[in-house]
Amino acid sequence: MVWVNDVIQGILTGGLYALFACGLSLMFGVMKVVNLAHGDLAVVGGYVALGVIAITHVPVLWSFIIVVPIMALLGYLVQRTLIQAALDRSILTTLLVTFGLSVVIENGLLQFVNADSHSLGVNNAIITASFSIGSQISIAYLLLLILVVAVAVLLGLQFFLSKSKYGRLIRAVADDKEAAQLSGVDYRHVFGIAAAIAFGSVALAGIAQGMYSQFAPTTGTDTILLFAFAAVVIGGLGSLWGTLVGGVVLGVAQEIGSQINSSDGFLAGYIIFLIVLLVRPQGLVARGATS
């Protein structure tokens, strides 16, 4: 029964990891940029939520209505300026620039805010409440909500990419940006939109992280980026639904790892990542058609 509980908890946290990962996967799928500052952006999202809640007194659960657009706008601007400038040089430059950005964000937060950990909505009943199945399994409403949100985000993204006008543009640019440009598409603008979606989703992940546990300036690189990346690789590079599979596998591995030894959760997750890298480098889900 303990193990069943671990698997269930793992699947639930998998939703959070998928939310971390889908922006990373989208940016790579569309512009071939691996954003090394991705995890730090989730933390920035968390801090923005903290600020928004302090100023507007909006309920924590609804703070995303303000935070996500702010981060999406930031994403568009960063893509159109910094990342595009780097892309114009080379892929290597995008790595150098996003790594620089990551270090600047992390140390900027350390310098101008502080090293303390923050969490969002600790006194909120929905965030702390849970329901039980039997005597051993207790499911937190929050984790269930995060999983539902993650699935909703992935469904929404898939619908957006396959059905909407901008989705078609994004797919066209991802396939062949020169050809798309010849057809009259401003690929820079489309890149900006993709980055806006990625930043918006990672802001959502940051808020979820803040409600589920806590975040500090170093959380972005210590855990979020690496978990997001592990989820992407386990699931399969470039596959949107693969990130959910990867997130769930990572989550279950971590839960079972910490069941064996309370401090081994992270290690178990990374070992699963390395095993997948060793025996199935293309990931569990083969490259899908969605991205």
Place this chain on the structure above:
Amino acid sequence: MSLVAETTARSAENYRVTRSRRNVAWTGLFALAAVVVLYEFPYIVGPGTTTIITQAFIILTMASMWNLLAGYAGLVSVGQQVFVGLGAYIVLALNIHNISVFTALPVAVIGCGVAALPLWYLVSRLRSGYFAIATWVLASTVMLVIEKIGWLGSGTGLSLPHTPNVSAAVFTAYNYWCGLAVTVLAMLSVYLLLRSRLGLALTAIRDDEVAARSSGARVGLVRMLVFVIAGAGCGGAGAVLAISLPIVQPSAVFDVQWTAVMAFAVIIGGLGTIEGPILGTVVYMVLQQELQSYNVWYLIILGLVAIGVAIFARRGLWGLVDDHLHLRLFPVGYWLWDPASSGRRSRGLGLGRRRGRHS
């Protein structure tokens, strides 16, 4: 290579191809003199200054290695701290078994080179950005494993139990000489590597990977070799670090900050040049010393400068020097002398130099 052979064969009596524009003997002598002066430093300056220069040696070694990876082989590793940490822990582990730190140092270098092979096997399956994060995950994994080993001090770390029975000042000097030795060896290997046939392949990969592949350069093999050398070098730097630290702690030696520092030093100094990391290390040390009372400000500034340099001045500070003076302290390219201008307006052949944007 073939281009050089062809050009020289076609008009051997008119054209001259040399390694450098200026006489290398002087730079060689200068380098030797610099090493001798640096060797004498602990007798001249106090232990405070020696400690700072030792730190510069550590950074310079790491930066030279990272430059080999990112600047030549096109491998952006964000997990080089794994070798810094392993090097430090090999020294600690051997020292616990009563082996002198000076014996442990070369063992750490070789050990990290050997450890790089299986790690390469894992991460080489991934390309560019994914390679970068995969090395990072590897570093975290190795750190988590080391934290589980009780006799190595678990997560809290240990200090070296059997240091030589000398005064603190003498020990600082020993540490300094270790740092100097590792740095000189690292720089010398990078220089000799780039002058070799393999270096030609590396330079070709740096300038255009596809062209290098189609010319027959064994890109995969060359990359593996560079990864191993960079692992050994960073292991050496980590070993010197372990000797200089009061306590060897996983979170300190496996810190991603090490990779940030080596990357910034290389980017600011000049990616893909031997001289760049030296200049970058000087910039890093000056900023760090000047701003160390303002917490992490120096990292923020270095990060911003590195972003700016990566976008606007791809070849870094050394690129600016090179553009104006055509100076190369470590000649690894070739220089073509045009007989028409009797050497006054000679031009580079493009093997050792790179101008403007490259993708």
